[in-house]
Structures are given as structure tokens and as C-alpha cells.
Amino acid sequence: MTAESIAGPAIRVQGLEKSYGKLEVLRGVDFDVARGTIFALLGSNGSGKTTTVRILATLLKADAGTASVNGFDVATHPANARESISLTGQFAAVDEILSGRENLVLVAKLRHLKDPGAIADDLLDRFSLTGAGARRVSTYSGGMRRRLDIAMSLIGNSPVIFLDEPTAGLDPEARIEVWDAVKELAGNGTTVLLTTQYLDEAEQLADRIAILHQGRIIVNGTLTELKQLFPPTTVEYVEKQPTLEEIFLAIIGGDDESDATGTNN
Structure with missing residues (x-):
């Protein structure tokens, strides 16, 4: 640098x-x-x-x-x-078939990072998604998907x-969830x-x-x-x-x- x-x-x-x-x-x-x-x-x-x-x-x-x-x-x-950089577009780029944790682990592996499981668990905790980490993303609310999308974009500490x-298309409650994540x-x-x-x-x-x-x-x-x-x-x-x-x-x-x-x- x-x-x-x-x-x-x-x-x-x-x-x-x-x-x-x-x-x-x-x-x-x-x-x-x-x-x-x-x-x-x-x-x-x-x-x-x-x-x-x-x-x-x-x-x-x-x-x-x-x-x-x-x-x-x-x-x-x-x-x-x-x-x-990391880029989060206007639509959440998550795999709905996988769980939230599996999405995070997959991205960490693609970036060739050590201990992808620990990285995923840390981000789930950071974005208040630990309780939903094992669930398929298809069951997530709009705000949860967006928070997961942002968490995925942070893998690698850009x-x-x-x-x-x-927050395009999100309801008021989901928007506030994303706002909190951005402030963090x-x-x-x-x-x-x-x-x-x-x-x-x-x-x-x-x-x-x-x-x-x-x-x-x-x-x-x-x-x-x-x-x-x-x-x-x-x-x-x-x-x-x-x-x-x-x-x-x-x-x-x-x-x-x-x-x-x-x-x-």
C-alpha cells in the first residue's frame, strides 16, 4: 500500500x-x-x-x-x-437454498481465507443473525437477507x-435493521x-x-x-x-x- x-x-x-x-x-x-x-x-x-x-x-x-x-x-x-472494496448492489445476492451460515462459509472459502467457519460465526453474531444462521435464506425476512448480503460483502475486511x-423495496422495520448495520x-x-x-x-x-x-x-x-x-x-x-x-x-x-x-x- x-x-x-x-x-x-x-x-x-x-x-x-x-x-x-x-x-x-x-x-x-x-x-x-x-x-x-x-x-x-x-x-x-x-x-x-x-x-x-x-x-x-x-x-x-x-x-x-x-x-x-x-x-x-x-x-x-x-x-x-x-x-x-466490497460492493452490495440493489438486490441481495444470496443463495436462498443455503443457510445463512453456509452462504458466509462459501464466500470465505472462495476468498481462500483460513477458518471460514469462525469467520461466518463472527459475522452472524455481528449482524444479529446467529439464531437464524442454520435456517435456509428462503425463510429470511427482507431485512435479514439484506443484513446477510452486507455481511457477505465484508468477508475479507475490505x-x-x-x-x-x-434499502430499496424494504419495509420500515427492515430498513431500520439495515441502518443499524451500516452505522456499525x-x-x-x-x-x-x-x-x-x-x-x-x-x-x-x-x-x-x-x-x-x-x-x-x-x-x-x-x-x-x-x-x-x-x-x-x-x-x-x-x-x-x-x-x-x-x-x-x-x-x-x-x-x-x-x-x-x-x-x-
Whole structure:
């Protein structure tokens, strides 16, 4: 590992551009993610969130700009970048025929790690799945499957994890379960890049929030900094604190363009 990868930000994105024909998906995206923090990339469908993650995960090449993960340029050192990350997509990638423990053991074996059983048991305990570890995943609730999916992505202790719409389609109780798991990740020093279209999710989890709108980052800051962008309203000397939803809509002006491809970027 280089000195830069130790001292610099966990993720650095500068001038990232990506187009599909005439459709400009990313139009000069810039942001840094500090180590051990949760960074939320917030935007509506088609804003470019998934495209950004796919470039950072070396699954897609940018047309212009640079991106690095753990100090490794994703274009010039893709293998090193991949070794530094785990990616959890929008749908849980678990084998429903196997038990929760068997899923974890399988991934540990594929990564050629020592004592996969101990690794599986530790992760089951960490994600409050020990009691369900012997059950087939087909019997799990949505929140349990998602927690297992995140646990599987952590095998190998990757310093950076990408969570692309981790609570899409989950009920409120399951969402809270996933939120608790994500908070624990950051508490243990993992850097988390979270993409979401749920405003309350970004508000609950993120140390910093970047709003991606029509392929550009239009604001990037802490929740406190974003609230300062919204004029305070007072009623009978009581200051109204704006919600993140109000901030988001005020900034983008409600003029979101839909993705002509019909895909969620």
C-alpha cells in the first residue's frame, strides 16, 4: 500500500464524465470521502448514482475525469482498487437454498481465507443473525437477507464498501435493521459510500451528503451545513428546522429530468 493510500481520502472523484450516446449521465462529478465515514450520494432515479458506483467499482470506464479508491486509480490500477472494496448492489445476492451460515462459509472459502467457519460465526453474531444462521435464506425476512448480503460483502475486511440503494423495496422495520448495520460498519472503521433516493435515509446515516442532480454534484456538506442553505422560518418565535426533503427540493427546484434509457443510473 502506498503512502498516498494511507494518508489520502478513502475515495476521490474529480471531473468524472460518462455519456451513453447523446445522453450525458455524469457531467463533471467531484467529491472526496474521508476514511471511516458514511458518505451519502443522494439523488432521484436517473441522476447518475449507480453509474458513479460502477465506475468506482471498476465495472465501467469513465469518459473523462479520474477516480481513486484507497489511493488506487480505478483506471490505471483496477486490480488494486478492487482488492480494497466490497460492493452490495440493489438486490441481495444470496443463495436462498443455503443457510445463512453456509452462504458466509462459501464466500470465505472462495476468498481462500483460513477458518471460514469462525469467520461466518463472527459475522452472524455481528449482524444479529446467529439464531437464524442454520435456517435456509428462503425463510429470511427482507431485512435479514439484506443484513446477510452486507455481511457477505465484508468477508475479507475490505476498507471501503459501496452500498447501492441498500434499502430499496424494504419495509420500515427492515430498513431500520439495515441502518443499524451500516452505522456499525462505520463505527468499526469501514468507509461507506451509500447511494440512496430516500431523504430520511441520508439524514439518518450520513456524515456528509452530496446531492447529485442531472449528472452534477450541486451541493456537498454535512446535514448542518445543508440546513444553513434553507432560510429559517419562525412562527411565534419558534425556529422551524427544515427537513432534508425540503432542502433537496429547494435546491433542485423540482425540475428533475428522467433518464431517457429507462435505467436507474
